[in-house]
Amino acid sequence: MKIVVLKFGGTSVGSIGRVKNVAKIIIRFLKKRYKVIVVSSAMAGETNKLVKLTKQISNNFISSEYDQVVASGEQVSCSLIAGKLNDQGYLSRSWLGWQIPIFTQGKYSHSRIVSINKKNIIKFLRAGGVPIIAGFQGVNSENRITTIGRGGSDATAIMLAKFFKAEKCIIYTDVDGVYTTDPRVVPRAKKIEKISYEEMLEMASLGAKVMQPHSIQDARLNRIDIEVRSSFKNVSGSLITKRKNVSTKKNIIRGVSFSKNDSKLTLVGVKDRPGVAAAIFEPLFRNSINVDMVVQNISSNEKETDLTFTIKNDDLIKTEKLIKKNKKIKFNNIIIDEKVSKVSIVGVGMITTPGVTYRMFNALAKKNINILVISTSEIKISVLVDRKNLKKAVDVLHKEFKLDY
Numbered sequence: 001m002k003i004v005v006l007k008f009g010g011t012s013v014g015s016i017g018r019v020k021n022v023a024k025i026i027i028r029f030l031k032k033r034y035k036v037i038v039v040s041s042a043m044a045g046e047t048n049k050l051v052k053l054t055k056q057i058s059n060n061f062i063s064s065e066y067d068q069v070v071a072s073g074e075q076v077s078c079s080l081i082a083g084k085l086n087d088q089g090y091l092s093r094s095w096l097g098w099q100i101p102i103f104t105q106g107k108y109s110h111s112r113i114v115s116i117n118k119k120n121i122i123k124f125l126r127a128g129g130v131p132i133i134a135g136f137q138g139v140n141s142e143n144r145i146t147t148i149g150r151g152g153s154d155a156t157a158i159m160l161a162k163f164f165k166a167e168k169c170i171i172y173t174d175v176d177g178v179y180t181t182d183p184r185v186v187p188r189a190k191k192i193e194k195i196s197y198e199e200m201l202e203m204a205s206l207g208a209k210v211m212q213p214h215s216i217q218d219a220r221l222n223r224i225d226i227e228v229r230s231s232f233k234n235v236s237g238s239l240i241t242k243r244k245n246v247s248t249k250k251n252i253i254r255g256v257s258f259s260k261n262d263s264k265l266t267l268v269g270v271k272d273r274p275g276v277a278a279a280i281f282e283p284l285f286r287n288s289i290n291v292d293m294v295v296q297n298i299s300s301n302e303k304e305t306d307l308t309f310t311i312k313n314d315d316l317i318k319t320e321k322l323i324k325k326n327k328k329i330k331f332n333n334i335i336i337d338e339k340v341s342k343v344s345i346v347g348v349g350m351i352t353t354p355g356v357t358y359r360m361f362n363a364l365a366k367k368n369i370n371i372l373v374i375s376t377s378e379i380k381i382s383v384l385v386d387r388k389n390l391k392k393a394v395d396v397l398h399k400e401f402k403l404d405y
């Protein structure tokens, strides 16, 4: 069987007109004799609305019921697509995660797909049907509905492509590919024809919302090529693939990513002793708070030190509470800045090219942008800046590394 997995994001199914358009795209593949497996997100804005409902009940809404609520948006979009295909004379039906089942493991809201029962879907494909599968959800060993992280329909599509050995996996979205940076923020951003899994994973983890980071990990592990393209216009998109398929000749840096919603906390005058950093971060880890950049200053008197770290704004209230009630640590005061942003440059080319760090810092300095915290890995350099400087920083780095259109 020549199978293709087509995933449609929220905006692509955001209205009845758009659902009809999705049906047209599916029919194009059926006419080319593909067996089509469709994955759909909820209609644009629906999942956010559901999250809000739970918040109106409680900020600590019980996690198992939270997943049950937020997974419900996909039920509507999938059935609308199946309904439209039926209306056009095609055999189609929708499937929720538990009906297949798509099995997941891990915590609610952050589960991961581990296996998919293929039997009924294969039978349906053989009978000429088009299965429309709810993205973002699965079921765990306790038979409860789970979700796999915001933007998780991307990962559902990749895992379906893996289990069904699909020839193609296409992510249809509201931009026509992966760009050198968010094209809605920098109109001079260029479409990237091919990008390696490693670069895409860094770009996505550092804020490029176009693909969910876990989905790229899954694709990389299973060597699944992903095509990202627009559901609105029929133009070529971007290919996410193995590093050896991608040339690094043209650009040292593949793209610039950024996140808007970071907070920086500094604990001033922390009593310095072995194990103090672990004592600070343990309760945060236990509460699933992701600590990102960390800097510990060298203590000048060998008794006290300052420790700075960043988290997402959403976690700020919880983090502040946990730090203040932590009896295992002593410090003089805590300084919080909730208006910071992280800007990162990403590219495998930097491994073999000296001077990239200097060029980045120099370009920012020329624009009078102060760097608050720095972190690096083999293929990325991130800096934390005041949020008011974010756009300027992205612009200048995009230009410095010759990414402008």
Ligand code: ADP
Residues within 6 Å of the ligand: 008, 009, 010, 011, 012, 041, 151, 172, 173, 174, 175, 177, 178, 179, 180, 181, 182, 183, 184, 207, 208, 209, 210, 211, 255
């Ligand atoms: P979907 O609902 O289809 O999953 P998302 O909103 O999750 O779509 O992702 C698409 C959005 O990602 C685009 O509208 C764009 O603004 C944003 N984006 C951020 N960084 C990038 C990038 N480097 N390339 C393309 N799009 C990006």
Ligand code: ASP
Residues within 6 Å of the ligand: 009, 010, 041, 042, 047, 048, 073, 135, 136, 149, 150, 151, 152, 153, 154
């Ligand atoms: N509907 C879910 C979300 O908004 C999943 C997805 O869009 O991929 O996060």
Ligand code: MG
Residues within 6 Å of the ligand: 009, 151, 154, 209, 210, 211, 212
């Ligand atoms: Mg998405």
